[in-house]
Amino acid sequence: MIYSVIVDISTSQLDRVFDYKSDENFAVGQRVKVNFNGLNTEGFIIAQKESSDYPIHKIKPILGALDGFVALSQQMLDLANYMKEKYHLRYVDVLRLFVPSEMRGGKVKALVVDFAKLTDSHENILPQIKETFIQQRQIVQYLASGEAKCSYLNKQFGASALKTLKKKGFVEIFSQEVFRNVDGQLVGKSTHHVLTDQQQKVVDAILKDKQGRFLLWGVTGSGKTEVYMNVIQRLVSTGKNCIMLVPEISLTPNMLRLFRDRFGDTVAILHSGLSSGQRFDEWIRLKTGKAKIAIGARSAVFAPLDNLGAIIIDEEHDGSYFSDSNPRYSTIDVATKRAELNDCLVVLGSATPSLTTFYKAQKGEYKLLQLPSRVNKLPLPKVDIVDMRMETLQGNNMVISNKLKDKLCETIKNGNQAILFLNRRGYSSFLMCTKCGYVARCKDCDVTLTVHKESNTLKCHYCNKTYKKLTHCPHCGQQSFKQGKLGTQQLCDVLHNLFPDVKILRMDSDTTTTKESYTKILQDFADCKAQILVGTQMVAKGHDFPNVTLVGIIDADIGLYSQNYLANERCFQLLTQVAGRSGRNTVQGSVVLQTYTPQHYCLTLASRQDYLAFYRKEIGLRDVSKFPPYSTIVRVLYIGENEQDCIDQVTDHSAKLEKIKAENPDAFYFMDKMRCQIKRAEGKFRFQILIKLDNDYVGIVMEKIFAVSDDVARKSVTVFVEIDPQDVT
Ligand code: ADP
Ligand code: ZN
Numbered sequence: 001m002i003y004s005v006i007v008d009i010s011t012s013q014l015d016r017v018f019d020y021k022s023d024e025n026f027a028v029g030q031r032v033k034v035n036f037n038g039l040n041t042e043g044f045i046i047a048q049k050e051s052s053d054y055p056i057h058k059i060k061p062i063l064g065a066l067d068g069f070v071a072l073s074q075q076m077l078d079l080a081n082y083m084k085e086k087y088h089l090r091y092v093d094v095l096r097l098f099v100p101s102e103m104r105g106g107k108v109k110a111l112v113v114d115f116a117k118l119t120d121s122h123e124n125i126l127p128q129i130k131e132t133f134i135q136q137r138q139i140v141q142y143l144a145s146g147e148a149k150c151s152y153l154n155k156q157f158g159a160s161a162l163k164t165l166k167k168k169g170f171v172e173i174f175s176q177e178v179f180r181n182v183d184g185q186l187v188g189k190s191t192h193h194v195l196t197d198q199q200q201k202v203v204d205a206i207l208k209d210k211q212g213r214f215l216l217w218g219v220t221g222s223g224k225t226e227v228y229m230n231v232i233q234r235l236v237s238t239g240k241n242c243i244m245l246v247p248e249i250s251l252t253p254n255m256l257r258l259f260r261d262r263f264g265d266t267v268a269i270l271h272s273g274l275s276s277g278q279r280f281d282e283w284i285r286l287k288t289g290k291a292k293i294a295i296g297a298r299s300a301v302f303a304p305l306d307n308l309g310a311i312i313i314d315e316e317h318d319g320s321y322f323s324d325s326n327p328r329y330s331t332i333d334v335a336t337k338r339a340e341l342n343d344c345l346v347v348l349g350s351a352t353p354s355l356t357t358f359y360k361a362q363k364g365e366y367k368l369l370q371l372p373s374r375v376n377k378l379p380l381p382k383v384d385i386v387d388m389r390m391e392t393l394q395g396n397n398m399v400i401s402n403k404l405k406d407k408l409c410e411t412i413k414n415g416n417q418a419i420l421f422l423n424r425r426g427y428s429s430f431l432m433c434t435k436c437g438y439v440a441r442c443k444d445c446d447v448t449l450t451v452h453k454e455s456n457t458l459k460c461h462y463c464n465k466t467y468k469k470l471t472h473c474p475h476c477g478q479q480s481f482k483q484g485k486l487g488t489q490q491l492c493d494v495l496h497n498l499f500p501d502v503k504i505l506r507m508d509s510d511t512t513t514t515k516e517s518y519t520k521i522l523q524d525f526a527d528c529k530a531q532i533l534v535g536t537q538m539v540a541k542g543h544d545f546p547n548v549t550l551v552g553i554i555d556a557d558i559g560l561y562s563q564n565y566l567a568n569e570r571c572f573q574l575l576t577q578v579a580g581r582s583g584r585n586t587v588q589g590s591v592v593l594q595t596y597t598p599q600h601y602c603l604t605l606a607s608r609q610d611y612l613a614f615y616r617k618e619i620g621l622r623d624v625s626k627f628p629p630y631s632t633i634v635r636v637l638y639i640g641e642n643e644q645d646c647i648d649q650v651t652d653h654s655a656k657l658e659k660i661k662a663e664n665p666d667a668f669y670f671m672d673k674m675r676c677q678i679k680r681a682e683g684k685f686r687f688q689i690l691i692k693l694d695n696d697y698v699g700i701v702m703e704k705i706f707a708v709s710d711d712v713a714r715k716s717v718t719v720f721v722e723i724d725p726q727d728v729t
Contacts, residue, residue, distance in 0.1 A: 001025070001049075002051060003049075004045065005034060005045055005046070005062075006043060006046055007042075007092070008041060009041060015090040017046065017091075020034055022061055027070045028047055028048055028070075028077070032063070042105065044092075080095055088709075093327040098304070113149055113178045114174070115175070115176050116149075117148075117172055119171065135157040179285060195223075199230070199375075203230045205369055206369070211343055212345050213339075213365065214345070215369065216349040217358075220579075221374040221376070241293065241307055242293050242294075242305075242308065242310045243308065244294070244312045245300055245331065246297060246314050246315065247321065263293055268285045270282055270297075270299060271300070310339075311339050319570070322726045326720065328722055353611075355628075378589075380580075381583045381590055382589075382591070383591040384593065386592060387598045388401065389596055404594065417547045418531065418532050418533070419545075419548055420533070420535075420552040420554060421535065424486070425461070425509060426487035427453040427454075427489040428483035428486055429448070429450055431449065431451050432483075433473035433476060434481060438473050442460035442463065444465065445681045446678050447462045451484075457469055462678065488510075495534070504533075504534060505524060505530040506534045508535055521533075525545060528547060548589070550589065551579055551590075553575060555595075556571075556594060556603055557595050557600075560597070575602075579591040579593075628724055632698050633691070634723055635728055636721050637687075638650050638718070639681075639717070639720070640714070640717035641716060642714075642717075646687050648713075649713065652713065660704050660705070664697060667693055674690070676688050691705070
């Protein structure tokens with residue numbers, strides 16, 4: 001039999017199918033060992049056939065199977081084909097998404113542990129052991145109730161006792177696979193709620209249509225999670241499997257706790273914060289049917305489950321659902337395709353759906369389901385907009401307005417908790433010489449360095465390189481510096497001065513470098529070990545802290561006025577989400593939103609949590625300016641160490657694309673070549689060609705654009721094509 005194999009080596013030259021032969025039977029989707037160019041390597045069988053176009057004696061044999069199971073189902077292979085065509089990806093890069101990286105190259109194997117068991121009944125054995133051999137007798141008594149891990153017995157009763165028992169033939173040692181546990185997550189009790197009428201209606205509507213596409217639009221605190229869990233419970237009870245996607249790891253512990261409490265071991269978690277052994281085991285538990293529910297971030301959409309009942313995507317508007325490095329893809333798009341291949345449900349949920357999703361719901365592509373009020377019937381929090389220009393005029397130069405200060409005092413006095421949101425980490429955003437205006441920048445990136453006071457360093461937030469803090473200006477020698485806008489570190493300092501006795505926690509990517517640190521901060525705050533939590537957008541999402549009655553938004557203007565067409569949408573979503581953290585339990589929450597542009601519609605509508613009004617205004621603007629969903633944005637990105645090579649390559653491609661544009665004049669709304677906003681990153685120059693296409697022509701011209709992008713004459717330049725990128729900096 002001839003097998004078509006994708007060799008697990010990623011280069012553009014090897015992006016094709018190779019034929020191998022074998023007399024043994026292999027399954028399509030199996031991973032196998034093969035020889036390629038004299039090297040033993042791994043490959044995926046994607047098809048089998050009777051004959052090959054190559055002379056049979058030239059075809060090399062398959063050297064053997066790599067796993068004791070078939071890694072990829074036919075549906076996953078179909079999904080791979082779809083992604084490969086749609087996003088113009090290499091086959092192998094897609095297939096690699098489908099198996100845990102630790103499985104490839106045999107880096108991690110199943111964990112095999114030694115167990116001990118008695119060779120006879122303990123009644124028969126015990127009389128044969130002298131009363132003075134206490135530890136041996138204890139082991140026999142312990143094993144009377146069943147087998148046990150040798151490591152445990154050795155620790156409890158001493159290693160020599162077990163050894164002796166084995167020598168005497170009373171105990172037999174055997175090996176067995178065990179799963180590494182994913183525990184140490186937040187602990188707590190999840191109460192099983194009786195659904196509200198609203199929730200019940202939504203659950204019924206979802207379950208009525210086995211292939212439905214739904215958008216669940218429910219305000220913050222409306223009980224969407226309970227809806228997801230009920231849908232999953234019903235599907236699992238009928239023998240189906242489900243995938244539950246959440247945007248970020250910081251959110252996962254909480255969701256995981258809820259799911260673990262409700263579904264126990266049938267849940268497997270997939271995210272990058274696990275150890276490689278855990279990740280491997282969780283994947284195997286799904287693959288072998290021991291777990292039926294996969295929960296995790298973006299990549300869990302590839303969970304190895306057959307017989308899917310639903311793919312649920314919580315906080316569907318979140319930017320992390322777009323993969324913006326190779327291989328680039330949109331999770332919602334992939335989930336929709338997978339659901340189509342599996343005949344299963346798709347449920348997208350959000351309080352602030354992405355404009356594109358809501359637009360599709362208006363057009364009938366998704367069925368719109370609503371949860372318009374909070375479970376506890378409490379009104380949404382009351383938002384005060386504070387004009388920071390007035391604050392300055394009135395002589396308050398602090399970063400915290402008088403209003404916010406008063407509310408903080410009150411919250412603390414009442415024994416409640418507050419979240420302060422500032423989407424800028426570090427101490428201050430830049431360091432500038434007061435004499436000559438020199439600004440510290442990263443050597444490798446076209447980015448200003450952020451001051452980090454705790455470590456007394458300057459950091460590049462693009463490549464994470466750290467520099468010593470400057471004492472003198474390297475340009476003019478002057479010793480005085482002006483610092484840029486404040487970040488979370490400095491905000492904590494300010495708060496400590498204002499409230500010396502109050503315990504404050506900080507959550508940003510500097511304080512959450514390990515997987516335990518997220519959980520610890522969240523747990524400490526949930527346990528009320530601190531009254532104020534300061535954080536970046538990490539605090540905005542999903543968390544449910546019942547004692548939080550105040551949310552302060554320190555600088556609501558961050559994110560507005562950027563060149564990205566998504567800036568307003570992102571800002572509105574973030575502010576609505578942050579505000580939604582307040583008053584989730586029994587007391588109506590309040591929110592203080594500080595801004596220098598209080599009249600901006602993004603802020604006024606977010607303060608009223610008026611999604612519909614925002615949608616109408618923003619979608620109107622998109623229509624007029626022909627931005628998505630009214631068009632498709634394509635970015636061809638060029639990255640290379642040699643600037644001239646980049647320029648030559650961009651110029652060459654640009655000419656070719658202009659020709660395509662001339663031949664298809666109706667397809668292009670816009671096209672231009674330029675340096676990226678971040679001109680250099682990690683030592684490499686960056687250029688781009690931005691294209692705005694009429695949606696009706698995407699099918700026709702995309703292939704031509706891909707063909708141009710493949711034709712790269714300057715080998716030092718790497719070219720990527722992105723469809724509807726979330727970020728074009
Ligand atoms: P959302 O995800 O929509 O923001 P959550 O699912 O976090 O909302 O629910 C908000 C709060 O309401 C949670 O504390 C949850 O335990 C509680 N809750 C959800 N459903 C019910 C219900 N049917 N009865 C009582 N409380 C509920
Ligand atoms: Zn850098």
